[in-house]
Amino acid sequence: MNAILKTENLNLWYGQNHALKDINLEMPQNQVTALIGPSGCGKSTFLKTLDRMNDLVPTVKIEGKVLYRDQNIFDPQVDVTWLRRHVGMVFQKPNPFPMSIYDNIAYGPRTHGIRNKKQLDEIVEKSLRGAAIWDEVKDRLKKSALSLSGGQQQRICIARALAVEPDVLLMDEATSALDPISTSKIEDLIAELKKSYTIVIVTHNMQQATRVSDRCAFFLHGELVEADDTEKLFSVPKDKRTEDYITGRFG
Template sequence: MDILSTRGLDLWYGDNQALKHIDMDIPERQVTALIGPSGCGKSTFLKTLNRMNDLVPAVRVEGLVTYRERDIYAPGTDVTWLRRQVGMVFQKPNPFPMSIYDNIAYGPRIHGVRSKARLDDIVERSLKGAAIWDEVKDRLKKSALSLSGGQQQRLCIARALAVEPDVLLMDEATSALDPISTSKIEDLITELKEHYTIIIVTHNMQQATRISDTCAFFLLGELIEFGQTTQMFSMPRDKRTEDYITGRFG
């Protein structure tokens, strides 16, 4: 079952074509990794899936992107609804300058949850879901900025979980973190795929092999190869994929 699909997706920044005719079907409740050298379009592609590209001036998207068979670029689409379904975690941890509790409760409050008891419940569940509850449960009222980088990133994951998304996009979510924090987040991703569809952009090929089920290799705005991760890393079909994963360029 495919949850997100693109057909003939083209994207321009001004006159600059950043994505060229991408066809992809992303399977549900799996981890899909997007790999490729810098500037290949993998982050751009990720951001078309929750329309965060709308924020970039002079961006133009053509082709079809569907989420659960609905065209998300159709006129009249409510992007807040889409972004609630398709959550996102960024490269640099970006907790709001508020308390840990208010960070998690921000999304639910926006979407209309008022009751204190329900918010408490959501905060606890989300923090547990992001495997950070035990570390912060005694200081929920403290500023989120007092946490370490790895904790901040897990807090951001918890914040994304709090609005009960369906899909979680992660844009190099571990590249700013130390190895221990990285492995904690990798373990977390593996656990989360039971309930969520996860799409990660990563520079780290070991990470892609460790945690992803499906893998997509981008080069210069084109999707070169897409398939099972194990298959791609053992027997790449395309010469360029082989060159990249064996470290001949990157």
């Protein structure tokens, strides 16, 4: 098993609140790892640590390691913009920029220095195709991305993340604000994307975890209770707490 992302004894505090406790987790290449657990269990915090978006919280304190391709991302030599280029993120609420669809997708490549119009056109088309929304928007690339439906906006956000050609894609409850049809489109998309990317998703929805993920990690009160192949975790959980959670006894 080739883990692209790996955490070693990861601890995180928000002020006095010990939000992540000694997390050791491997996220293998070209697989979907789902993080599940009740609200406030630390799964989103964990996800945000993987591309250092938690750096934006002023009171945060982190110990331990997150290894991206064997490089500790907290190493002072690591450029955080380099990391975020390679570890992309899709947020819970669709958040396209208030710009045209084209400019949304081209934002990342432009930021990283691509100015050539033809090259940008290619990236935009490829990314939109990659996010399975090209056919729906190809005739209105100059229209505002905010004019699209929520599900389309979320796929624009996925396309925007793909445009910088990341290695890993983090998705923070990326379907929780969407209707069932949009959700199923994005789930199909995830299955397609994992051929080229390594994906980590946070989800509240256990059916979704069983549908899309290869591996599953169960978080509770800031601890990683259990991580295993999704099928195993849901059929023969090792820990009593996991069993209670997946059978719906709490959460």
